[in-house]
Amino acid sequence: MDFFAYRDGQLYCEEVPMASVAEAVGTPCYVYSARTVSEHYLRLQEAFAEVEPLICYSVKANSNLALLQLLAERGSGFDVISGGELFRVLQAGADPGKVVFAGPGKTQAEIREALRAGVLMLNVESAMELETVAEVARREGRRGAVALRLNPDVDPATHTYITTGKRGTKFGFDLEAARAALPLLRRHEDALELIGLHMHIGSQITEVEPYVTALGRLLEFRRSCLEAGFAVPYVDMGGGFGVNYRGGEARLAAEFAQALVPLLRGAGCRLVMEPGRFIVGNAGVLLVRVLYVKQAGPVHYVITDGAMNDLIRPALYGAFHRIWPLRSASGPREGGADLVATDVVGPVCESGDFFARGRPLPPVGPGEVLAVFSAGAYGMSMSSNYNSRPRAAEVLVEGECYRLCRRRETLADLVAPEREALGSPGTRKKGEG
Numbered sequence: 001m002d003f004f005a006y007r008d009g010q011l012y013c014e015e016v017p018m019a020s021v022a023e024a025v026g027t028p029c030y031v032y033s034a035r036t037v038s039e040h041y042l043r044l045q046e047a048f049a050e051v052e053p054l055i056c057y058s059v060k061a062n063s064n065l066a067l068l069q070l071l072a073e074r075g076s077g078f079d080v081i082s083g084g085e086l087f088r089v090l091q092a093g094a095d096p097g098k099v100v101f102a103g104p105g106k107t108q109a110e111i112r113e114a115l116r117a118g119v120l121m122l123n124v125e126s127a128m129e130l131e132t133v134a135e136v137a138r139r140e141g142r143r144g145a146v147a148l149r150l151n152p153d154v155d156p157a158t159h160t161y162i163t164t165g166k167r168g169t170k171f172g173f174d175l176e177a178a179r180a181a182l183p184l185l186r187r188h189e190d191a192l193e194l195i196g197l198h199m200h201i202g203s204q205i206t207e208v209e210p211y212v213t214a215l216g217r218l219l220e221f222r223r224s225c226l227e228a229g230f231a232v233p234y235v236d237m238g239g240g241f242g243v244n245y246r247g248g249e250a251r252l253a254a255e256f257a258q259a260l261v262p263l264l265r266g267a268g269c270r271l272v273m274e275p276g277r278f279i280v281g282n283a284g285v286l287l288v289r290v291l292y293v294k295q296a297g298p299v300h301y302v303i304t305d306g307a308m309n310d311l312i313r314p315a316l317y318g319a320f321h322r323i324w325p326l327r328s329a330s331g332p333r334e335g336g337a338d339l340v341a342t343d344v345v346g347p348v349c350e351s352g353d354f355f356a357r358g359r360p361l362p363p364v365g366p367g368e369v370l371a372v373f374s375a376g377a378y379g380m381s382m383s384s385n386y387n388s389r390p391r392a393a394e395v396l397v398e399g400e401c402y403r404l405c406r407r408r409e410t411l412a413d414l415v416a417p418e419r420e421a422l423g424s425p426g427t428r429k430k431g432e433g
Contacts, residue, residue, distance in 0.1 A: 002033060002036045002282040002283060003033045003035045003036050003039075004033065004036075004285060004371075004373070005331070006328060006330065006331045009327060009328065009329055010326055010327050010328075011324075011326045011327075011328070011331075011371055013031055013033050013285070013397045013402075014033055014034075014035055014397050014398070014399055014400070015399055015400040016397045016400065016401070016402050018031060018285070018287060018326050018369070018371060019326050019327065019369065021287065021395055021397075021402055022287045022289070022326065022369045025393050025395055025404065025408075026393065026408065027287050027288055027289040027305055027306065027369060027392075028286060028287060028288045028289075028304075028305055028306035028307075028310050028392040028393075029286070029287050029392050029393040029394065029395055029408070030284055030285070030286055030287075030375065030376075030379060030380050030392055030393070030394045030395065031284065031285050031286075031287060031394075031395045031397060031402075032062075032064070032066075032067060032280070032283050032284045032376055032394065032395065032396050032397065032405070033283050033284070033397050034070055034396055034397060034398040035398070035399070036282060036283035036376075037067060037070055037071065037279055037280055037283045038070065038074060040275075040278060040279045040280075040282075040283070041055065041057070041071060041074055041076060041279055042074075043252075043253045043254075044253045044273065044275060044278065044279075046253075047252075047253035047254045047256070047257035048253070048257045048260075048261060048271065048273070050257075050261050050265075051261055051264045051265075051270075051271045052270070052271075053270075053271045053272065053273050054077050054098060054120075054234075054270060054271070054272045054273070055076055055077060055273050055275065056076070056077035056078050056079040056098065056099070056100050056236075056272055056273065056274050057071050057076045057077070057078050057079065057274075057275065057276060057279055058078075058079040058239050058274045058275060058276030058277075059078055059079060059080050059081070059085040059088060059089060059276070060079075060081050060085065060276060060378075060381060061276030061277050061279070061280050061281070061376075061377040061378060061381065062276070062280045062284070062376055062377055062378075062379070062380060062381050063085060063088050063381050064380065064394055064396075064405055064406060065088065065091060065092050065405070066394075066396045066403075066405035066406075067280065067396070067405075068088060068089055068092035068094065069092045069093060070396075071279075072089075072092050072093050072094045072095075073093075076098070077094070077095070077098030077099060077100070077120070077272075078094050078098065078099050078100075079099075079100050079102060079239070079274040079276070080099060080100070080101050080102070081101075081102055081103040082103065082110065083107070083109065083110040083113055083114075086099065086101065086110070086113060086114060086117060086119070090117060096117045096118045096119050096120075097118060097119075097120055098120060099117070099119040099120055100119065100120055100121055100122075100123055100147070100198075100236060100272060100274070101114045101119050101121070101122045101123065102123040102149065102198070102200070102274075103123075103125075104125040104126065104129075104170055104171055104172075106122070106129065106132075108132060108135075108136055111132065111133055111136045111144075112136050112139075112140060115136065115137060115140050115142050115144055116140065119145075120145065120234075121145045121146055121147045121195055121196050121234065122144060122145070122146050122147070123146075123147045123148075123149045123196075123198040123236065124146045124147065124148060124149065125149045125171060125172050125173065126173070127173075127177070127180070127181055127184055130146070130181060130184055130185065130188070130192065131184075131188075133146060133191075133192060134188040134191040134192050135191075137191040137192065138190075138191045143190070143191060143192065143193055144191060144192050144193070145193050145195045145196075146185075146192055146193065146194060146195070146196075147194070147195060147196030147197055147198040147234065147236055148172075148173055148178050148181060148194065148196075148197055148198065149171065149172035149173065149198040149199065149200070150172055150173055150174075150175065150178050150197060150198065150199050150217070150218055150221060151169065151171055151172035151173060151174050151175075151199070152175075152199055152201065152213070152214040152217040152218060153174065153175075153217075154201050154210050154213050154214040154217075171200070172198075172199070175217070175221060178221060179221075179224065182224075182225065182228050182230070185230070194225070194230045194231075194232060195231070195232065195233055195234055196232060196233070196234030196235065196236055196272070197218050197221060197222055197225070197232060197234075197235055197236065198236040198238065198272075199214055199215075199218050199236070199237060199238050200238030200239065200240065200274065201214050201238065201240060202240050203239070203240045203242075203276075203277060204240070204242045204243070204277060205240045205241060205242050206242035206249050206250060206251060207251075208251065208255060208256055208259045208260075211237065211256065211259070211260055212259050212260065212263070214237075215235075215237055215260060215263055215264075216263060218235060218237070219235065219263060219264075219267060222235060222267075222269065232269065233268075233269055233270055234269060234270050234271075234272055235264070235267070235269045235270070235271055235272065236271075236272035236273075236274065237260070237271065237272070237273060237274075238273075238274045239273060239274035239275040239276055239277070239278065240277075241253070241256060241275055241277070241278040242277070242278075243277055243278060243281035243282050243374060243377070244282060244374070245319070245320050245321060245322070245373075245374050246320055246322070247322075253278070276377060277377040277378070280376040280377050281374055281376050281377035282373075282374050282376060283376040284374075284375050284376025284377075284379060285371045285372060285373050285374075285375055285376075286306060286310060286311050286371070286372040286375040286379060286392070287306075287326070287369055287370070287371055287372075288304040288305055288306030288310075288346075288355075288369070288370050288372060289304060289305045289306075289367065289368070289369050289370075290302055290303070290304055290364050290365065290366050290367060290368045290369070290370065291303050291304060291305055291347070291366060292366060293364070293365060293366065299343055300340055300341060300342050300343065301342070301343050301345055302342050302343070302344050302345070302361070302364060302370075303345055303346070303347065304344060304345070304346055304347075304355070304370060305346070305347065306346055306355070306372070306392075307346025307347055307348040307353050307386075307387070307389065308346060308348050308350060308352060308353040308354070308386070309346075309348060309383055309384045309385065309386040309387065309389050309391075310346075310379070310380075310383050310389075310391070310392050311355065311372060311375055311379050311382075311383070312382050312383070312384075313378055313379070313382070314354055314355050314356065315350075315352040315353065315354065316382075320356075321355060321356070321372050321373055321374055321375060322372075322373040322374065323344055323355060323356050323359060323361065323370055323371070323372050323373070324361070324370065324371055324373070325361075325362060325364055325368055325369070325370055325371075326368075326369045326370070326371055327368070327369075328362065332373070334360055335360070336360070336362075338362055338363070339360035339361060339362060340360070340361060340362070340363055341358045341359070341360060342356070342358070342359050342360070342361040343356065343357050343358065343359075344356040344359060344361070344370070347387075348386060348387050348389070349387060355372055380392065380394060380406075385409075385414060388414055390408060390409035390410060390411065390413060390414060391408070391409045392408060393406060393407060393408035394406035
């Protein structure tokens, strides 16, 4: 479900024609629908209402402050992976008591800042990390609330790069190692409190069964913890619910809830969820402008001002994103005699710089604007300055209004940290040439 639609021959986001945004803000730019974000968050809340979930939006999917503020205002918690993401959610007005801090490589500085902020829990992924959290907590004079991240050894049937719950990945404790960690937690009771168990089996998962299996294993391990004298009031099932990129592959929140809620009835624990893509994936499009069209042998190329540094998912994962002109009598379709097999590419000096290959598209010419759909998740958050390209602008649409929620980077932005270093005294150490 999203609020992008073709009306009167042009693409609208909510009540705003995208052509007017492209003209005013320029391209490439990301455009987000506030209503889509809100609706997806509410759908999850409603579907799992029986178990009163704490929904912690996964910041890595899209970390724009305007979206974080929007979600915080609706009561969302947040799942963060770094000190930078923690800083962002606090800047957005998040309640730190609704923040979970995950990731297998937290630094001592990040652990310290999380403890000082008063996050709900640190999701710990190794025995050595447990020792480190205990050490930092003692220095801070605090008791760290932690959750053990379990690797339930479940294949989520998604891309290998976003599979995180199978044995042998870098994430979490396997079940044997988690059992061995319980005595360690007991030894550090003065500095650590085990309040949760956590898992995250992967991303863009479109089947219910992997969650049923993994959550069952998590709850079974929790019973072992209860028998060992640990209360463990939280169970964090992570995120990963898939969205529609092609159309029809995603499951409704209610379908996941129908299978998972019965496992939680009577368990005596609070459910934490970490959706990211599910909330923002279909809430955003990337607008790019056609620069040139050319034929190279059998291949018809459309070269745009957007590139892999703006949206790397097609190059990194071979990911599919629907693409269609802003001005069109109909929305995206696959068939028709008027369509031409097209490679949509960017100006970056890499053969992997593409948004689509062999995609049936209507003929387009220089100056026309294309929408790359379902770009709200892992678009801007994974963008870079490769080829010294300034990163795109971001726009938030709310009903009939839109506003810039991140200005386009300038050429001066690109070199500012370097110029600052060059202009600082004492940047060259003695003995260096």
